[in-house]
Amino acid sequence: MQTELPPSGTFGHPALRTLLWLKARGAVRAQFRKLRRPTAWIFLLVGLGLVSFWYLSIFSLGSFGRRGPPQPSGALFAASQCMMLLLTAMTVVSAFSHRGLYLPKEEIELCFSAPVRRSDLIRYRLLVNLLRSLLAGLVLGMISALRMPAPGFAFLGAMTAVATIPVVGQAAAILLGGTENQLAKAAQKLPLRGLGVVLALVLVALLGWALYGDDDFLPELSGEFPMSGSPLERLAGHPLARIVLAPFTPWAAAMTARDVASFLPWFGVCLAIWYAAFELTARIPVDFRELSLATSADVARRIQRARRGFVGASAGEAARGRFGRSVPWLFGRGPFGAVAWLKLGQIVRKARGTLLVSALIVVLITTMTTMIVDEAAGANVYVRSLGGAGLLAGVGTLYLCLGLRFDFRADLELMSSIKTWPLPPRRLFLATILPEVALVTALLWTAVLVRAVWTGTLLPDLWLVLALQPLVTFTWAAIDNTVFLFSPVRYNPGQEGALQHIGRSILLLGLRGIVFGLVLGLAAAPITLLVWWGNEAGWSVRAILAGSGAVLAVVLLIASVLLTLAGGTMLRRFDVARDRG
Amino acid sequence: MTHADPADPTAPVLQPAVTLALEVEGLSKDYEGLPAVQALSFRVRRGEILGLVGPNGAGKTTTLRSLTGILPLQQGVVRVAGLDLARDEARAKHELAWIPDDPQPFDSLTVWEHLEFTAALYRVADWRARAEALLARFELVEKRNALGGELSRGMRQKLAFCQAWLHQPAVVLMDEPLTGLDPRGIRSAKAELKELARSGTAIVLSSHLMELIEELAGRLLILDRGIKVFEGTLAEARATLVAGEDKSLEEIFLAVTEGGGAR
Numbered sequence: 003m004q005t006e007l008p009p010s011g012t013f014g015h016p017a018l019r020t021l022l023w024l025k026a027r028g029a030v031r032a033q034f035r036k037l038r039r040p041t042a043w044i045f046l047l048v049g050l051g052l053v054s055f056w057y058l059s060i061f062s063l064g065s066f067g068r069r070g071p072p073q074p075s076g077a078l079f080a081a082s083q084c085m086m087l088l089l090t091a092m093t094v095v096s097a098f099s100h101r102g103l104y105l106p107k108e109e110i111e112l113c114f115s116a117p118v119r120r121s122d123l124i125r126y127r128l129l130v131n132l133l134r135s136l137l138a139g140l141v142l143g144m145i146s147a148l149r150m151p152a153p154g155f156a157f158l159g160a161m162t163a164v165a166t167i168p169v170v171g172q173a174a175a176i177l178l179g180g181t182e183n184q185l186a187k188a189a190q191k192l193p194l195r196g197l198g199v200v201l202a203l204v205l206v207a208l209l210g211w212a213l214y215g216d217d218d219f220l221p222e223l224s225g226e227f228p229m230s231g232s233p234l235e236r237l238a239g240h241p242l243a244r245i246v247l248a249p250f251t252p253w254a255a256a257m258t259a260r261d262v263a264s265f266l267p268w269f270g271v272c273l274a275i276w277y278a279a280f281e282l283t284a285r286i287p288v289d290f291r292e293l294s295l296a297t298s299a300d301v302a303r304r305i306q307r308a309r310r311g312f313v314g315a316s317a318g319e320a321a322r323g324r325f326g327r328s329v330p331w332l333f334g335r336g337p338f339g340a341v342a343w344l345k346l347g348q349i350v351r352k353a354r355g356t357l358l359v360s361a362l363i364v365v366l367i368t369t370m371t372t373m374i375v376d377e378a379a380g381a382n383v384y385v386r387s388l389g390g391a392g393l394l395a396g397v398g399t400l401y402l403c404l405g406l407r408f409d410f411r412a413d414l415e416l417m418s419s420i421k422t423w424p425l426p427p428r429r430l431f432l433a434t435i436l437p438e439v440a441l442v443t444a445l446l447w448t449a450v451l452v453r454a455v456w457t458g459t460l461l462p463d464l465w466l467v468l469a470l471q472p473l474v475t476f477t478w479a480a481i482d483n484t485v486f487l488f489s490p491v492r493y494n495p496g497q498e499g500a501l502q503h504i505g506r507s508i509l510l511l512g513l514r515g516i517v518f519g520l521v522l523g524l525a526a527a528p529i530t531l532l533v534w535w536g537n538e539a540g541w542s543v544r545a546i547l548a549g550s551g552a553v554l555a556v557v558l559l560i561a562s563v564l565l566t567l568a569g570g571t572m573l574r575r576f577d578v579a580r581d582r583g
Numbered sequence: 584m585t586h587a588d589p590a591d592p593t594a595p596v597l598q599p600a601v602t603l604a605l606e607v608e609g610l611s612k613d614y615e616g617l618p619a620v621q622a623l624s625f626r627v628r629r630g631e632i633l634g635l636v637g638p639n640g641a642g643k644t645t646t647l648r649s650l651t652g653i654l655p656l657q658q659g660v661v662r663v664a665g666l667d668l669a670r671d672e673a674r675a676k677h678e679l680a681w682i683p684d685d686p687q688p689f690d691s692l693t694v695w696e697h698l699e700f701t702a703a704l705y706r707v708a709d710w711r712a713r714a715e716a717l718l719a720r721f722e723l724v725e726k727r728n729a730l731g732g733e734l735s736r737g738m739r740q741k742l743a744f745c746q747a748w749l750h751q752p753a754v755v756l757m758d759e760p761l762t763g764l765d766p767r768g769i770r771s772a773k774a775e776l777k778e779l780a781r782s783g784t785a786i787v788l789s790s791h792l793m794e795l796i797e798e799l800a801g802r803l804l805i806l807d808r809g810i811k812v813f814e815g816t817l818a819e820a821r822a823t824l825v826a827g828e829d830k831s832l833e834e835i836f837l838a839v840t841e842g843g844g845a846r
Contacts, residue, residue, distance in 0.1 A: 329696075331703075340703030344689060351691035351730075416687055421653040423704055424676035578653055579614060579645070 012280070014125030015118050021109075022129055042502055049505030057144075075258060078150060080238035082254035083247040086163055090250075093171035095202045100301070102179040102293030103127055103172070107302040114291055124172070124284045131168040139164030146257055155265040159256030162272035166253075166279060173283040180288035306415075333436065337425045341433035349408050349441055356441075359405045364449045367398045372453060387459035388547075391450045391467040398446045399475045403482055408438045410483045410573075414490055417578050428570030435479045435569075442479070443472045463544060466551040473558035480565035481517045485510055487572035525557035603665070604629045604678075604753045604785030605650070610659035612645050619645040620809045623659070627754065627785040632776065634800030635789040636832075638840050642809040643789045644684075647756045650787070651681040664753040677705060680747035684759040686739045688731030694718070694742055695727045698749055705750035717745040720775065722768070736763035744772065754785045761795065773799065793833040803832070807840050 013019055036042050103124060105113055113123055143160040150156030237243055252271040259265035329350050333342035349356055375390035413420060413434070423430060447468055454460040489510055491503065529550045536546040605627040612620045620642040627633045637643050648654045650661055652668055652675075661668040666675040688697055695714070702710035718724045721741040726734065734742065740763045747755055760776075761769050776799055780786055790796055796803065803820060805813040813820060817835075821828050825838050 335703055336706065337704045340700050343703070344692065344700055347696065348689070348691045416689070418648070418653050418683060419681075419687065422651045422676060422679065422681045424673045425704075426673050575655060577655060578648070 012125070012277075013129060014284075015122040017116070018113075018118065018122060018126035019129075022126065022133075026133070036502060045502040045505035045509065047505065048508055049501035049503070052504055052508060053501065057141075075151075075260075076239075077235045078258045079254050080235045080247075082146075082150075082159075082257045083238055083250045084234060086167075086250035086253055087247060089163070089167050090170060091202060091205055093167050094174045097171050097174035097178055100175050100297050102290040102295075102297050103176060104297050104301060105294060107298055110295060110298045114294075120290070121284045124176070124286070125280075128169055128172055128280060128283065131172060132165055135164045135168045136161065150257055151260045152265070155259045155269075156257045158269060159253055159259070159265075159272065162256065162269065162276060163253040166272070166276045169276065169279040169283055173279065173286065176283070176286050176288050176290050179290045179293040180286070332440075333433065337423070338429050338433045341423070341425065341430060342436050345408050345434055345437040348412070349406075349437060356406065356408075360402060360441075360445050363401045363405050364398065364445055367401055368394055368449050368453050371397060372457060376457075383459055384461065384463075384543075386457065387454060387461045388463060388467060390453065390457070390459065391464055394450055394453060395446050395467055395471050395474060398449060399442060399471075399478050402442045402445060403438070403475070403479055406438060406441065408441070409435050409479065411486055417576060421576070421578065426570065427573040428566055431480075431483070431569035431573050432566050435476070435483055439472060439476045439479050442475045446471055446475070463547060466547055470551060470554060470558070473555060473562065476562050477521055477558050477565065478518060480562060480569055481514050484565055484569040484572050485514050485517070487569065487576050490576075521557065521561040524561075525554045528553045528557075602628050604631075604663070605787065606660070606662040607650065608660045610646065610649060610656070610661065612642075612649055612654060612657050618809050620649070620806075623806075623809075623811055625804055625811070625814055627787060629753070629783045629785055630780050631802065632780050632786045632788055632800045634796035634803045635787055635806065636791075636793070636796055636803065636836055637806035640808070641806040641840075643806055644758055645809075646806070647681070647758050647787065647789055651679055651756055652676055653681070677750075678753040680750065680752040680755045682740075682743045682747050682755065682757045682760050684762055685736070686743035688734060688739055688742055690730060690732030692731055693728050694723055694731070694734070697731065697742055697746060701746045701749050705752075707750050710749060713749060714745070717748055720771065721745055722771075737765060737768055740764055741768065744775065748775070748779065751782075752784060754787065755779065756787045756789075758789045759791070760788065761790070761792065793831070793836060797832040805836065805839055812839055 037046065105123070105127065113126075139161055142164055143157040146156040146160040147153035238247055252268050252275065256265060256268040256272055259268060329343060329347040331339055331343050332346060333339040371390055371393040375386055375393060378385075378389075420430070425433070450464065450467060450471075451460070454464055489506070491506060491510070532549050532553060533546055536549060541549075603626055607626070608624045610620055610623040611618070623642075623646060625633070635643050635646065645654065649656060650663075650668070652672060656669050661675075663675040664678040666678065668675045688694075689700075692700060695718075698710070698714040698717070701707070702714070707713070718727055721744055723738065723741055723745065726738060729738075731739075731742075740760070744760075761772055764772060773795070776786060776788070788796065788800060797817065800817075802816050803813060804811065805820075813824060815823070817832060818828075820832075820835050821830050825835050830838075
């Protein structure tokens with residue numbers, strides 16, 4: 003029996019290369035297997051159409067850009083350097099949360115226990131990263147090709163850049179792991195992730211500030227800004243920025259080259275740097291095993307959470323902090339109240355994530371809707387008040403329901419348990435979505451009132467928006483969950499079948515939109531009639547508004563009842579054994 | 584169960600003293616045309632432990648999941664304590680408890696809150712003392728304030744036992760219930776199962792551990808490729824399936840399902 007390890011080549015251990023090849027083949031095979039059903043073909047075609055549209059839009063935007071005056075070389079060079087800096091910074095920051103060598107859960111114990119050198123494991127991981135980044139880099143390559151003087155050189159330069167950055171990121175992750183190993187417990191107490199975020203924020207703030215802020219700051223710090231050129235060129239020309247951007251010169255020079263003579267030397271340098279970085283990273287003498295196991299477990303946990311709720315506040319870790327010592331029984335003590343209490347518990351125990359996601363969404367939506375309505379309404383305080391509040395309530399409902407997900411979308415993995423609960427499905431459906439509706443309503447009531455006070459548009463008629471808010475939210479949440487139970491999607495980024503997923507998501511979003519539109523459409527006809535009739539009869543605006551609100555409330559109420567029944571039916575027919583991939 | 588509420592249609596009703604806890608007639612289930620369980624019929628009396636055995640893919644888990652209402656009933660009738668699972672789903676589920684092979688507790692609830700939730704779900708009055716006793720019996724007292732996401736595999740299993748025991752169901756269905764338990768946990772779980780059966784609860788126990796089935800089950804149900812191949816006591820199995828009174832369940836199982844893996 004052979005006990006000597008085979009010598010490592012640049013591309014590592016032959017068994018790991020085989021694994022890489024088999025995995026790639028398996029991914030393609032899985033993609034084809036998914037196409038056995040006609041619906042999968044439909045989803046694929048819709049997904050392909052959408053992605054093609056996206057690529058075409060990149061091309062058309064690029065062509066549009068080329069029709070304008072040609073960009074000066076200096077500006078293009080500076081833009082390339084800054085892009086590299088940004089991508090590198092992002093990759094290094096992400097290394098803070100992926101210390102060690104990341105290997106998927108299903109590979110890590112097999113690989114670590116196999117007779118394979120650690121350097122070969124790094125080479126294997128670098129090759130996986132290389133394949134992924136080259137695929138992702140195609141977009142960047144195309145954008146660069148359309149904007150730079152020589153498309154071919156720009157494309158090749160960009161591809162060498164996207165091949166090198168992940169190597170740097172992997173080196174940073176291993177070195178950070180090594181540092182943590184050396185500093186042991188002391189390092190564990192360091193808020194490395196926090197420091198990474200602060201570093202990234204400072205970088206972005208500096209960039210933004212230098213572009214749009216006070217011109218006197220940086221010169222005072224350490225030198226003069228150049229007085230001519232685009233803002234980016236001026237920024238890149240600053241002595242401090244020149245030092246920071248200098249390492250990215252080879253890629254920027256290759257991407258902006260105009261002829262073979264100026265391209266080839268820089269391209270050669272880029273390739274040499276990639277090879278050197280690859281070899282040096284593979285040879286870093288750090289024992290990354292323990293941290294890699296922790297990282298792998300952490301990523302697996304995140305993927306598991308994503309499988310349960312995909313994204314949003316419900317995917318966060320539960321904690322019994324200040325907010326979660328005891329959860330109030332707001333909806334009674336029976337089986338219905340128990341299910342609602344359970345969902346409320348999830349909201350309360352994940353309060354930090356809930357508040358963060360909600361605050362982010364509410365602030366963004368409030369700012370956006372205020373800007374839109376103020377511009378459209380001008381000095382009309384009535385429209386600014388009710389129009390703004392209505393828009394905020396409507397758009398806020400859509401975005402908050404998308405971001406919070408304390409409903410069936412977070413319970414996909416628990417459906418086996420849920421199906422055994424002794425409640426009629428319609429009551430189970432109602433109890434599950436009610437706490438989320440209450441939360442979204444409370445958040446949007448606050449946002450509407452704060453916005454009204456802030457903009458000086460706090461009119462008495464605002465009660466109409468506040469009264470309709472819970473019904474609108476309930477209707478949307480019921481539609482959202484009914485459609486989800488009709489066709490549950492369980493997809494993780496990086497999983498095969500991305501195109502089908504995009505296609506299916508678009509179609510299901512369309513279905514949700516159609517149902518919601520139908521409900522609003524049913525309300526629109528009698529409201530139009532009432533407005534016309536009210537005007538003819540000389541009703542006051544306030545009376546017409548109240549009447550319209552009452553009609554909308556009745557329609558939404560009927561829709562809510564029907565949707566609860568439909569949701570219950572979907573819950574009853576939900577088959578936990580069916581493929582949800 | 585004594586907590587019936589006439590005002591609530593989902594509240595459990597007081598059942599006449601039926602001796603049959605579970606009746607299954609003609610249960611069939613297929614997955615996109617592939618039959619998983621075919622025309623399965625059996626009965627379990629109160630206080631009886633039925634051992635459900637069969638090779639991988641025999642349809643044991645599908646059967647259990649159909650009996651608990653997790654999978655929709657495609658064909659057949661299931662009655663739990665006399666209540667039709669299809670027609671009277673909520674009431675029938677009141678009389679059931681289900682322990683899967685890998686229980687998944689809620690990550691945002693503590694162990695104690697899981698019991699509080701179960702008590703509310705199944706309308707168990709005066710549940711606290713009973714919950715305390717169950718935590719003590721399953722050695723979870725120290726974990727009462729731990730979140731579901733913090734529990735080990737064995738602890739999750741024990742919590743599932745506590746939840747199932749709390750509402751004193753008529754039927755408990757279990758799929759590989761001892762997986763993940765330590766030797767002490769296994770011993771105490773076995774004792775609890777026997778005690779539960781003595782108190783009148785019917786238990787359907789699916790497991791690949793033949794010694795466990797041999798030790799606990801009064802009757803056997805052997806499935807192979809979705810079809811019932813035997814139902815009866817171990818003595819009857821010895822008499823009818825294999826020649827020899829000293830044959831173990833493992834030998835009977837292997838003889839009955841011989842070649843199943845290759846088919």
